[in-house]
Amino acid sequence: MAGSNSTECLRLDGIDALRKGRVVLSDVSFTVCNKEIVSIVGPNGAGKSTLFDVITGFLKPSAGRMYFQGRDITTLTPDRRCHLGIARTFQIARPFSGMTAVENVIAALIFGKPSTKVNKFGDSWVRDRAMEHLKMVGIHHKANTPACLLTLSEQRRLEVARALATDPSLLLLDEFAAGLSPQAIDEALALIESLRSRGLTLLIIDHFLNVTVRVSDRLVAVDKGRVVAEGAVKKVLEHPAVVSAYLGI
Ligand SMILES: Nc1ncnc2c1ncn2[C@@H]1O[C@H](COP(=O)(O)OP(=O)(O)O)[C@@H](O)[C@H]1O
Numbered sequence: 001m002a003g004s005n006s007t008e009c010l011r012l013d014g015i016d017a018l019r020k021g022r023v024v025l026s027d028v029s030f031t032v033c034n035k036e037i038v039s040i041v042g043p044n045g046a047g048k049s050t051l052f053d054v055i056t057g058f059l060k061p062s063a064g065r066m067y068f069q070g071r072d073i074t075t076l077t078p079d080r081r082c083h084l085g086i087a088r089t090f091q092i093a094r095p096f097s098g099m100t101a102v103e104n105v106i107a108a109l110i111f112g113k114p115s116t117k118v119n120k121f122g123d124s125w126v127r128d129r130a131m132e133h134l135k136m137v138g139i140h141h142k143a144n145t146p147a148c149l150l151t152l153s154e155q156r157r158l159e160v161a162r163a164l165a166t167d168p169s170l171l172l173l174d175e176f177a178a179g180l181s182p183q184a185i186d187e188a189l190a191l192i193e194s195l196r197s198r199g200l201t202l203l204i205i206d207h208f209l210n211v212t213v214r215v216s217d218r219l220v221a222v223d224k225g226r227v228v229a230e231g232a233v234k235k236v237l238e239h240p241a242v243v244s245a246y247l248g249i
């Protein structure tokens, strides 16, 4: 939870972003503290995934600056940001579908961070590390299954395992719980809690509000590319601008 002694993990300062010449983020500013769980909520098309694209370097902002652990990352490429410790999952899982689950994680281990001891320790060490990541997300029993044959929930978990393999300190989860069964949502919550206990900072997009209200320290509500409310979960959910954004009134 953020407090007076919290240290800053990520800060966005006046971010604007365009897609096909149209403004989709406008003057977005907020801060995430280390070890916090912050969720981005808002209706479809609000700009939530675009925000992740900007934070991870997939989309250049047209204005504003971003800071990670106090360092200006605004112009860094996605791979540089990954090496600094920022990892993400995508709203629609993007595994290498012809590769098995464990091969997907091995690829992330090899390419995720130059400092990993991958080259030094050889194939069996790498495979053992990959299996540890699959175990952490609860799909180690599917290690040899081609990614294309995994269920939606398993593919989302594989995305998390691949992200963890890059050894992040800030993990961005895009619609991690969308479309999951009640049981899979409970499992997703347990996974989020276990990531928190490992000391990760989490920024989670949760359009349906079905997971994060139970685990978030704070919410940031976005509508039409702008931050319309920010703060404690209850306060944000009751904010007139958030109610209006969700009900379309
Ligand atoms: N690749 C893209 N090309 C053009 N417009 C896009 C693209 N992705 C998203 N948009 C538009 O940007 C706006 C924000 O989209 P997005 O960030 O995906 O919203 P959210 O994740 O909140 O549903 C929407 O109007 C959407 O249509």
Ligand SMILES: [Mg+2]
Residues within 6 Å of the ligand: 048, 049, 050, 091
């Ligand atoms: Mg989205």
